[in-house]
Amino acid sequence: MRYQGIAWSAVRVLFGLYFLLATVMVMVKFGGNHPPESVAAAAHFTLALDATGFMTPLLIASFLVAGVAVLFDRTAPVGLIILGPSVLVIACFHWFLTGKYVWGTIWPVWYLVLVWHYRHVFARLWARQPS
Numbered sequence: 001m002r003y004q005g006i007a008w009s010a011v012r013v014l015f016g017l018y019f020l021l022a023t024v025m026v027m028v029k030f031g032g033n034h035p036p037e038s039v040a041a042a043a044h045f046t047l048a049l050d051a052t053g054f055m056t057p058l059l060i061a062s063f064l065v066a067g068v069a070v071l072f073d074r075t076a077p078v079g080l081i082i083l084g085p086s087v088l089v090i091a092c093f094h095w096f097l098t099g100k101y102v103w104g105t106i107w108p109v110w111y112l113v114l115v116w117h118y119r120h121v122f123a124r125l126w127a128r129q130p131s
Helices: 002-029 040-052 055-071 076-098 101-117 119-126
Strands: none
Touching: 002 055, 002 076, 002 101, 040 055, 040 076, 055 076, 076 101, 101 119
8 A cells, every 4th residue: 555655656757747748848948938849730739839929927936836736645636627628639749740649648638537536536626515
């Protein structure tokens, strides 16, 4: 039972660290813009996001806040809620624009495994409150 808790913590921490470190890399290495893409459709999409002037900073802020939240067991469900839409967009980006099907599948599967682990917390969102 002890090793199971360590495994879940490792899965959670690695997921949170990815979003933290990838975001820091984007800020440092690419100056706050998306990394260059080799597929034309993906490049057009990321250039459009960068051109809005607000989408990339919004993504950076949400990834940093959610990544830190996922690092801690108590706040992980909040981090997962914040990351939900972004994980879907990341998956669809890779499935439909880059053709990297495995890379696009890793993120929603990893996300859903963590959501399943915290299902007892999310169940309270739909529980009826006594009146």
